[in-house]
Amino acid sequence: MSNQQEGLVRYKGSDRLNHWLIAVLFVLATLGGLAMFHPSMFFLTGLFGGGSWTRILHPFIGSAMFVLFVLIFFKFWHHNVLNANDRKWLSQIGDVLNKNHDRLPEVGRYNGGQKAAFWVMVLTMILLVVSGLAFWRPYFSHYFSVDVTRVAALVHAVSAWVLILTIIAHVYAALWVKGTIGAMWTGVVSRAWARKHHPGWFKEVTGGK
Ligand code: HEM
Known part of the structure; x- marks a missing residue:
């Protein structure tokens, strides 16, 4: 796991490529979805070549995102099982936001927030694809x-909003914790970050050294 003395490998190239493809597809699916959600956002259809093309492309973009997410799911689910430390971490969210790291329980590969976000992504992705x-x-x-199609449309819209808000939090956390974007961009993190x-x-991964 150690890379040249100073860095630690966190993500393989194939996982990073998959993650960023999902991110691009997510942005496209969101823009197309919002364009059809409310007339005030209809102008976004211009990005896809008009209303009809937005309507035609959106389900294909969403399905591709789902298929790629299934691959991430099978590779990462076992890193995201919540344990007692994670539940304690989540209950001390005030200390997390105030950066009182020494008062928090030991965090493993992912913290409680990342794990919870992962399961919200899984649930909303399933609801989106089934309802869609x-x-x-x-x-x-x-x-x-x-x-059934009416209920499905409602489930689709609600799950989409939950996923969008979760991804906003996901991106915000990735930017807020310095060095995290680099983890997914280069695949390597510093020992100090870890x-x-x-x-x-x-x-x-280091045996504590
Ligand atoms: C749109 C911009 C996005 C940015 C800037 C971003 C950034 C990141 C970063 C920096 C990490 C590494 C976190 C770490 O190693 O501690 C990460 C992990 C991850 N991201 Fe994203 N991400 C984005 C979109 C998405 C989307 C749309 C999804 C899925 C719907 C997603 C799913 C994941 C998953 C599953 C992980 C692994 C974390 C885990 O298994 O708990 N990301 N992301």
Whole structure:
């Protein structure tokens, strides 16, 4: 896991590529979705070549994002199982925001907030794809009653908003904790970053040295 003396490898190239593809698809799916959500955002359809193209492309973009997310899910779910330390970390969110690191329980590869966000992403992605399929005309919607497609549209909108807010928090946290963007960009983090923010993971990969 150690890279040249100073850095620690956190992400492989394939995982980083997958993550950034998901991020790009997420932004596109969000812009297209918002364009269709409310007339005030209809102007966003210009980015996709008009209203019809936005409507045609959106489900394909969303499906591609889901498929790539399934790959991340199978590689990362076991790093995101919440333990007693994570629950304590979440209950001490005041100390987290005030950067009282010494009062917090030991954080492993991910902290309680990252793990909770991961499971919200999983749940909302599943709800989005299942509800989206139910009203995807002309391919799947005819298998469902009008009532089901109406409920599906509501579930789709609510899950999309929850995912958007979660990703805003995800990006904010990545920018707020200095050195974190670099983890996903270069795949390597400094020993100081790991020792400070993820001491449990630091011990795991270095044996504490
Ligand atoms: C749009 C801009 C985004 C930025 C700037 C960003 C940034 C990052 C960074 C810096 C990390 C590394 C965190 C660490 O190692 O501690 C990370 C991890 C991760 N990101 Fe993103 N991300 C973005 C979008 C997304 C989206 C759209 C998704 C999925 C819907 C996503 C899912 C994940 C997952 C699953 C991880 C691994 C963390 C875990 O397993 O708990 N990210 N992201």
